[in-house]
Amino acid sequence: MESKLQVYNSLSGKKEIFKAINAPHVGMYVCGPTVYSEVHLGNCRTFISFDMIFRYLTYSGYKVRYVRNITDAGHLENDADEGEDKISKRARLTELEPMEIVQKYTLDFHNVLALFNNRPPSIEPTATGHIVEQISLAEDILNKGLAYESNGSVYFDVDAYNKEYDGAYGELSGRKVEDLLSNTRALDGQSEKRNPADFALWKKASPMHIMRWKSPWSDGFPGWHLECSVMSSKYLGNHFDIHGGGMDLKFPHHECEIAQNKALDGKKPVNYWLHTNMLTLNGQRMSKSTGNTLLPGELFTGDNDKLSKAFSPMVVRFFMLQAHYRSSLDFSSNALEAAEKGFNKLMDALAVLNELEASEDSNGFELNTWVEKLHASMDDDFNTPVLIANMFDGVKYINSIKHGDATISSSDLELLKSTLSAFIFEVLGLKPEEEISTSGNDELVNDLMQIILDSRMRARQSKDFASADRIRDLLADLNITLKDGKMGAEWEVK
Numbered sequence: 001m002e003s004k005l006q007v008y009n010s011l012s013g014k015k016e017i018f019k020a021i022n023a024p025h026v027g028m029y030v031c032g033p034t035v036y037s038e039v040h041l042g043n044c045r046t047f048i049s050f051d052m053i054f055r056y057l058t059y060s061g062y063k064v065r066y067v068r069n070i071t072d073a074g075h076l077e078n079d080a081d082e083g084e085d086k087i088s089k090r091a092r093l094t095e096l097e098p099m100e101i102v103q104k105y106t107l108d109f110h111n112v113l114a115l116f117n118n119r120p121p122s123i124e125p126t127a128t129g130h131i132v133e134q135i136s137l138a139e140d141i142l143n144k145g146l147a148y149e150s151n152g153s154v155y156f157d158v159d160a161y162n163k164e165y166d167g168a169y170g171e172l173s174g175r176k177v178e179d180l181l182s183n184t185r186a187l188d189g190q191s192e193k194r195n196p197a198d199f200a201l202w203k204k205a206s207p208m209h210i211m212r213w214k215s216p217w218s219d220g221f222p223g224w225h226l227e228c229s230v231m232s233s234k235y236l237g238n239h240f241d242i243h244g245g246g247m248d249l250k251f252p253h254h255e256c257e258i259a260q261n262k263a264l265d266g267k268k269p270v271n272y273w274l275h276t277n278m279l280t281l282n283g284q285r286m287s288k289s290t291g292n293t294l295l296p297g298e299l300f301t302g303d304n305d306k307l308s309k310a311f312s313p314m315v316v317r318f319f320m321l322q323a324h325y326r327s328s329l330d331f332s333s334n335a336l337e338a339a340e341k342g343f344n345k346l347m348d349a350l351a352v353l354n355e356l357e358a359s360e361d362s363n364g365f366e367l368n369t370w371v372e373k374l375h376a377s378m379d380d381d382f383n384t385p386v387l388i389a390n391m392f393d394g395v396k397y398i399n400s401i402k403h404g405d406a407t408i409s410s411s412d413l414e415l416l417k418s419t420l421s422a423f424i425f426e427v428l429g430l431k432p433e434e435e436i437s438t439s440g441n442d443e444l445v446n447d448l449m450q451i452i453l454d455s456r457m458r459a460r461q462s463k464d465f466a467s468a469d470r471i472r473d474l475l476a477d478l479n480i481t482l483k484d485g486k487m488g489a490e491w492e493v494k
Helices: 041-059 086-093 099-115 130-145 158-164 177-183 224-236 247-265 296-301 313-321 333-353 367-380 386-404 409-426 443-461 464-475
Strands: 006-009 014-017 025-030 063-069 147-150 152-156 199-204 220-223 240-246 269-275 279-280 328-331 480-485 487-494
Touching: 006 269, 025 224, 025 296, 041 063, 041 099, 041 240, 041 269, 041 279, 041 296, 041 313, 041 409, 063 147, 063 158, 063 224, 086 099, 086 220, 086 279, 086 443, 099 296, 130 147, 130 152, 130 199, 130 224, 130 247, 152 247, 158 177, 158 328, 158 409, 199 224, 199 247, 199 386, 220 224, 240 247, 247 269, 296 409, 313 333, 328 333, 333 386, 333 409, 367 386, 367 409, 386 409, 443 464, 443 487, 464 480
Parallel strands: 025 063, 025 240, 240 269, 279 328
Antiparallel strands: 006 014, 147 152, 152 199, 199 220, 480 487
């Protein structure tokens, strides 16, 4: 199928015409979360962006296999080859089993994305479900002479890889091995490596390491980078269309993925690398260490000291899509309040549109040109801010018809309805606020209430009783009462 879609390829550093390997089929892999804590807004932006991309490709007629993994082992602190597993550390600190941590935060991740109206991926594999394949891939790279064993661990040999493939390591991030070496500081266990730039395919577990599996080299665990190479190639093949993630993953994670896959057959595994940009909060980098951070639940309930009020998931989604996925985005009360007004204006126009009556002919608007602009904006590297601006030209036309300043024929009315609805609901993934029911049986509300209750529980555990009471009182204002018990809080509508 002929494509007008252009995407910005991080590998080439420019926009390219998108050509699917096996059209109309498209394979897309996106690095999912490491499930050791609540999903944060930066993660949410990445997954909302790729949900939009998934939706537009589907809307354009492609049959997309969207694979997004769950990292439930092997991701060490500071994205390094030394240190404690993030999930094991949380398990130790909370005196829980690691898989309890995985279950808890996988559910949190799914619940939050459901509130944002994200569609689930086609396949959602886990790292621990693919240990056998990861050991096999490490063995294959060893057999190629591009990895080595050291004290029970297996490391990728960057020098050998560069000699084999003409200095290919760094082709995605633009980094040079010489620069990496000059910036590398001494780490515990660094002596195991031949080169500080080498990275782990398999790590021997220390006696205190909880999560471990048997391998030909040691009882240990897979390297974080190896996991995604295995899961992407298993479900999409050794050569697929799109690989995505946040720009913070470009190096070292995605760089290492390319090296691992390319080590096997000398070919680039992915045609198009897409990366989302970062979020800031009130003009400053989001950081747990400085306290300048915000969880989705705190955003939805208003239980925070960073913003002036609560904002609904659909307003937040709309706000995120008002910026291009490759641009930085700052969360602030003024920006979110403006987005809220825009979202309501769009939904109001849709309601007006459904009540309009047709005339004999149309005047005052070039409808076909407008439709072309909507498609052209999305074909320009999924340019949602331009799309939304063009959609509001349609809103102006709707209001001019309502006030008698323009007319529309019956055929054009149907085209306007179908086009605007498709881009609002199918492409942008928005939905009217009234679809969020106040019924205790509504699955979406149950998910939202669980996030609120978890936020209140964390406040009580940290002895922040003022915040916990504030959440209770805000819910009471909505006629929702809480009952605290041994198993946690329960809620009901009065």
